[in-house]
Structures are given as C-alpha cells and as structure tokens.
Amino acid sequence: MEDxxxxxxxxxxxxxxxxxxxxACIGCGEVLAMRLAAKAFNKNTIVVNATGCMEIIASQxxxxxxxxxxxxxxxxxxxxxxxxxxxxxxxxxxxxxxxxEEIHVxxxxxxxxxxxxxxxxxxxxxxxxxxxxxxxxDNEAYMNTGIQRSSATxxxxxxxxxxxxxxxIGQSTWKKDTPSxxxxxxxxxxxxxxxxxxxxxxxKIEKALSTNGPSYIHIxxxxxxxxxxxxxxxxxxxxxxxxxGVFPLYEVENGVYKMNKIETELKPLSLYTKPQGRFKHLxxxxxxxxxxxxxxxxxxxxxxxxxxxxxxxx
Amino acid sequence: MVKLTIDGKxxxxxxxxxxxxxxxxxxxxxxxxxxxxxxxxxxxxxxxxVEVIADxxxxxxxxxxxxxxxxxxxxxxxxxxxxARKYAIQMLYSQNSEAPAIRALAGKYNITEKLPVExxxxxxxxxxxxxxxxxxxxxxxxxxxxxxxxxxxxxxVKWNFDNCIACxxxxxxxxxxxxxxHDEDGVRTMITPNAKHEFSMKKCSDCGKYYAPNVQxxxxxxxxxxxxxxxxxxxxxx
Ligand SMILES: Cc1ncc(C[n+]2csc(CCOP(=O)(O)OP(=O)(O)O)c2C)c(N)n1
Ligand code: SF4
Ligand code: SF4
Ligand code: SF4
Ligand code: FES
Ligand SMILES: [Mg+2]
Numbered sequence: 001m002e003d004x005x006x007x008x009x010x011x012x013x014x015x016x017x018x019x020x021x022x023x024a025c026i027g028c029g030e031v032l033a034m035r036l037a038a039k040a041f042n043k044n045t046i047v048v049n050a051t052g053c054m055e056i057i058a059s060q061x062x063x064x065x066x067x068x069x070x071x072x073x074x075x076x077x078x079x080x081x082x083x084x085x086x087x088x089x090x091x092x093x094x095x096x097x098x099x100x101e102e103i104h105v106x107x108x109x110x111x112x113x114x115x116x117x118x119x120x121x122x123x124x125x126x127x128x129x130x131x132x133x134x135x136x137x138d139n140e141a142y143m144n145t146g147i148q149r150s151s152a153t154x155x156x157x158x159x160x161x162x163x164x165x166x167x168x169i170g171q172s173t174w175k176k177d178t179p180s181x182x183x184x185x186x187x188x189x190x191x192x193x194x195x196x197x198x199x200x201x202x203x204k205i206e207k208a209l210s211t212n213g214p215s216y217i218h219i220x221x222x223x224x225x226x227x228x229x230x231x232x233x234x235x236x237x238x239x240x241x242x243x244x245g246v247f248p249l250y251e252v253e254n255g256v257y258k259m260n261k262i263e264t265e266l267k268p269l270s271l272y273t274k275p276q277g278r279f280k281h282l283x284x285x286x287x288x289x290x291x292x293x294x295x296x297x298x299x300x301x302x303x304x305x306x307x308x309x310x311x312x313x314x
Numbered sequence: 315m316v317k318l319t320i321d322g323k324x325x326x327x328x329x330x331x332x333x334x335x336x337x338x339x340x341x342x343x344x345x346x347x348x349x350x351x352x353x354x355x356x357x358x359x360x361x362x363x364v365e366v367i368a369d370x371x372x373x374x375x376x377x378x379x380x381x382x383x384x385x386x387x388x389x390x391x392x393x394x395x396x397x398a399r400k401y402a403i404q405m406l407y408s409q410n411s412e413a414p415a416i417r418a419l420a421g422k423y424n425i426t427e428k429l430p431v432e433x434x435x436x437x438x439x440x441x442x443x444x445x446x447x448x449x450x451x452x453x454x455x456x457x458x459x460x461x462x463x464x465x466x467x468x469x470x471v472k473w474n475f476d477n478c479i480a481c482x483x484x485x486x487x488x489x490x491x492x493x494x495x496h497d498e499d500g501v502r503t504m505i506t507p508n509a510k511h512e513f514s515m516k517k518c519s520d521c522g523k524y525y526a527p528n529v530q531x532x533x534x535x536x537x538x539x540x541x542x543x544x545x546x547x548x549x550x551x552x
Binding site for chain 2: 002003004005006007008010011012013014015042043044099101102199207210212236239240243
C-alpha cells in the first residue's frame with residue numbers, strides 16, 4: 001500500500017455527507033470509518049442503515065446527520081431493504097417515472113446486524129445479485145446495547161455476555177470469517193478496510209460503488225468504549241491490528257485475492273492486546289496460543305492470494 | 315446570484331461557480347475524469363461535457379471549467395451532450411483501456427471500440443501538475459501541449475526531481491496510476507510516465523522501520539522550524 005502521508009489528504013473532497021455534531025463517543029473508530037466511507041459516496045447515493053451505534057448516534061429525533069437520502073431499518077433487514085430499493089429504482093426507471101441515471105444503494109450495518117442477525121437477508125440479497133454495496137462496521141460486539149458478544153467478537157475478549165472470570169476466558173469461540181462467507185457467494189467484489197488507512201478505505205468504497213453487482217466491505221472499527229481503551233487510541237489500534245495480523249487488509253475481485261499490505265514480520269500480538277481492557281485477563285500462554293492461530297491464518301491468506309492469482313493467470 | 319436551469323430544473327447559483335459546482339450543489343451528478351474539486355480545473359478530458367443553450371444558440375462546453383451565466387439552459391444528458399461525452403470517453407479508452415476509472419466510464423457508456431490513437435498510460439489530464447503546483451507548492455512538474463495526437467490535443471507532463479520531496483501527492487491524484495510510488499528496503503522509487511527516480515528514506519530511531527523519504531523530512535523541518543528530534547521516529551513510535 002502506498003504511503004501518501006502528507007499532502008494527499010488535502011485533495012480529498014471537503015464534502016461531508018455525514019455532518020459533524022453526531023453523538024458518537026469520543027475517539028470512536030466506527031464513526032470515523034463511516035465518515036470516510038461517506039466521503040467516497042457520490043450524491044446519487046441512498047443510504048440504508050440497520051440499527052446499532054451508527055444509526056443511533058446519527059439520528060436522534062428530531063435531528064439527522066445524513067446529508068444524503070437515508071433510511072433506518074430494523075436490526076436484521078438492511079440488506080433486504082437495500083434490495084427492495086434497488087429493485088424499485090430499476091422498475092421506476094424502466095417505466096420512465098424517474099430519469100435514467102446511476103443511483104447507488106449502500107447498506108450499513110454493525111457486526112451484530114451483519115454477521116449475526118442480518119446474515120440471511122444479506123446472503124439472499126447477494127445470491128439474487130442485487131446491485132448494492134453492503135458495508136459492515138465491525139467493532140466486535142453489540143456496542144449500542146451494552147457490549148454483548150457477537151460472532152465477530154474475537155476469542156478471549158471479555159464482554160458483558162462473555163465475561164472473563166475464574167472459569168471463563170471470555171469469548172470462547174473464534175471470530176467468524178465473514179469476508180470468506182461473502183466471497184463464497186461469488187460476488188464480484190469483497191474487501192476488508194480500516195480507517196487507520198484512510199486512502200485505502202476510500203478507494204475500496206469507490207471501487208465497490210462502481211462494481212456492477214453486489215459488493216461487500218468489512219471495516220475494522222475500533223470502539224474505545226466497548227474495548228475498554230483510552231479514547232486516543234483508535235488509529236493506533238487499527239494500525240496494530242493490521243501489523244500484528246489480527247485484521248489483514250485484502251480485497252477479492254472476482255474470486256482473486258490480493259493483499260493490500262503484506263507484513264514481512266508480524267508485530268507481537270501483545271502490542272495490540274495490552275492497551276485493551278477486554279483482553280487484560282489473558283496470560284502469556286493464552287496470548288501465545290492465540291498468536292499462533294493468527295499467524296497460521298495469515299499464512300493461509302497469503303497462500304490463497306498466490307493460488308487464486310496463479311489460477312487467474314492460467 | 316445567477317439564475318439558470320439544469321436539466322429543466324430552475325437553479326440559483328453564486329456568480330463565479332462553475333456549471334459542475336452548481337449541478338453538484340443541486341445533487342445533479344455529471345461524470346468526470348480529470349476534475350478534482352480541490353484543484354483548479356484543467357478542462358482536458360471533456361468527459362464532463364454538457365450542452366448549453368444561451369440566447370437560442372446551443373454549444374457544448376466542459377462543465378468543470380465553464381462558469382454559470384444568467385439565463386442559460388444546461389442539459390447534462392441531451393443527445394448532443396451524450397454523443398460528445400461518448401467520444402471523449404472513447405478517446406480516453408483508446409489511449410488507456412486498462413485504468414479502472416476509464417474502464418468504469420467506458421462500461422457505463424457501452425464503449426468497446428478503440429480509435430486509432432497512440433496508447434499511453436498517461437492520458438494527459440494534468441492533475442499531477444495541478445497538485446504539485448497548487449497544493450504541495452513544489453512545482454516539479456511541467457505541463458505543455460505536446461503535439462497533436464491524431465485528433466486531440468494532448469497535454470504532456472515532465473518531472474524535475476531536483477525540487478521533488480517524493481510526497482506522492484501526484485501519484486495519489488493520477489487517475490490512471492501512470493505515476494506511482496513504491497517503498498522497498500529504505501528506498502522510495504517514483505515512477506512517472508517518462509522517468510524514474512529513487513529517494514533514500516529515513517529509519518525510525520526506535521523500531522528501525524524506514525518511514526519517510528529524507529528530502530521530505532528535511533522539507534518538513536524547514537517548514538515547521540521544529541528540532542531534529544521531532545522527526546526521529548515513525549508514526550507508530552512517536
Ligand atoms: C430484533 C432486534 N433485536 C435486538 C435489538 C436491539 N438492538 C439494537 S442495536 C443492537 C446491537 C447492535 O450491534 P451491532 O450491529 O454490532 O452494532 P454496534 O452498535 O456495535 O455498532 C441491538 C441488540 C433490535 N433493535 N432488534
Ligand atoms: S460504543 Fe463504540 S462504536 Fe458505539 S459510538 Fe461509542 S465508541 Fe463508537
Ligand atoms: S512527489 Fe514530487 S512531483 Fe509529486 S507532488 Fe510531491 S513534490 Fe510534486
Ligand atoms: S501522469 Fe497521471 S495525473 Fe499526470 S497527466 Fe498523466 S494521467 Fe494525468
Ligand atoms: S472533467 Fe471536465 S474536462 Fe475533464
Ligand atoms: Mg458492533
């Protein structure tokens with residue numbers, strides 16, 4: 001990934017489709033991800049938002065932070081509502097009721113909304129091939145309702161429904177590999193991103209929006225409140241998640257995997273876990289075991305890149 | 315305020331705004347390629363072409379560098395505008411059919427055939443020149459109208475690396491990736507349409523990672539007037 005670190009930010013659009021003044025916690029990485037994503041939407045975009053932190057903080061009656069058409073859905077049906085909007089646009093355009101122009105439909109959901117309760121609606125939408133972009137903001141638990149575990153919560157993390165204690169390590173299951181599930185739908189574009197790498201994130205959103213057919217972006221979103229960290233660490237922890245191999249950045253175009261940032265040497269996992277209260281109970285042995293699995297998954301991902309790239313070249 | 319219509323919609327816009335700005339303020343999207351809203355327009359690609367009717371006379375103009383005027387009627391998708399836009403896109407596609415931004419436009423306008431023009435990664439949009447002179451203020455890039463390539467005037471860009479701080483802003487704005495930066499083993503290599511240049515990078519005094527080109531750090535020191543030790547460490551170790 002190119003390191004555009006000093007001037008490129010000045011040529012990013014000053015347009016802010018997500019207005020300031022929303023009610024996210026101080027230092028929230030999720031709302032930063034949403035703000036950057038929104039900067040990459042164009043004005044012909046309809047936003048569909050499942051309930052969760054991002055919906056709550058941006059729509060306290062009678063206010064709304066969105067400067068784009070925005071619709072709130074239930075916890076579980078953002079993908080279904082997005083499918084319906086996309087289909088309605090097609091029909092209205094066919095009947096000449098609206099001018100023929102490209103309108104993007106983007107669905108937003110937290111990890112709970114996406115990988116747990118909304119997964120059937122999402123799977124259905126992708127299987128039917130709707131031309132929508134689905135963005136999952138993964139802060140690794142149900143934060144809006146008070147830090148309950150989800151299937152995206154990492155192994156060993158303490159949450160209110162997977163509390164660490166004498167007989168519990170915290171979350172006892174491994175994080176669900178949702179991007180792979182989306183790839184298995186044979187959709188044209190799947191990517192992972194993180195707001196600590198803003199140019200990469202915005203480029204991926206633009207790519208997803210210009211994809212013809214379903215696209216999925218899974219964004220790692222640091223949540224200082226739910227992770228029990230200091231509020232000035234969102235960017236650093238996002239970077240450490242990538243540099244330790246916890247959250248690799250990659251994209252999958254028509255089944256071909258490409259890593260956007262390959263670490264020649266992964267940083268020690270403890271750099272990432274230490275500043276976080278949700279991991280503070282883990283001992284060195286437990287951390288090494290987790291680290292070993294992260295490293296083997298990292299290698300497996302690199303292999304997937306090689307294999308699919310070779311297949312593509314054949 | 316100036317009164318005009320865009321696609322039949324009555325609009326008021328501040329004097330001095332361009333047609334594309336007025337359209338955008340009113341949620342009307344016009345496709346573009348060379349335009350970047352944070353830079354002054356070069357008006358080189360013609361993808362943003364629209365039909366303007368003023369005093370009964372119709373003309374085709376690039377909307378990114380044409381100011382609004384009282385009483386004009388703008389049509390972003392009239393038959394004439396679409397025809398001209400398709401031609402502009404076909405011209406780009408003929409030069410560079412690999413760049414995703416161009417492929418996306420070609421796909422949207424069903425363009426598959428190429429015109430007999432020379433292929434080149436750089437499509438002469440001028441964005442790199444604009445960013446280096448207007449934002450970075452280093453003026454390392456020369457832009458000139460370089461010969462007629464068949465039917466279109468083509469801009470050509472040329473780098474002077476003596477002034478360059480290897481910031482990569484030109485690579486960031488290039489819509490075809492004809493300029494790129496690559497960091498490896500303590501060296502940043504800049505690849506431009508006609509030259510390649512290597513810049514040594516600085517090592518973080520804590521973790522040992524190479525983190526920025528030396529020329530860039532020297533320039534930051536000069537600009538900020540801060541002491542050397544403020545620039546010793548990488549972003550992670552600071
Ligand atoms: C069917 C249903 N069950 C439960 C809720 C309550 N609820 C609202 S948001 C939320 C959790 C959201 O978690 P996530 O999707 O991860 O988003 P986050 O708040 O973490 O950003 C829950 C449980 C609901 N609105 N609907
Ligand atoms: S709880 Fe977490 S995700 Fe929700 S607004 Fe606060 S910091 Fe952001
Ligand atoms: S890398 Fe060099 S040429 Fe490019 S914008 Fe920066 S200073 Fe200018
Ligand atoms: S190098 Fe890129 S930015 Fe510069 S003129 Fe050519 S295409 Fe445009
Ligand atoms: S976008 Fe206006 S001329 Fe290129
Ligand atoms: Mg969540």
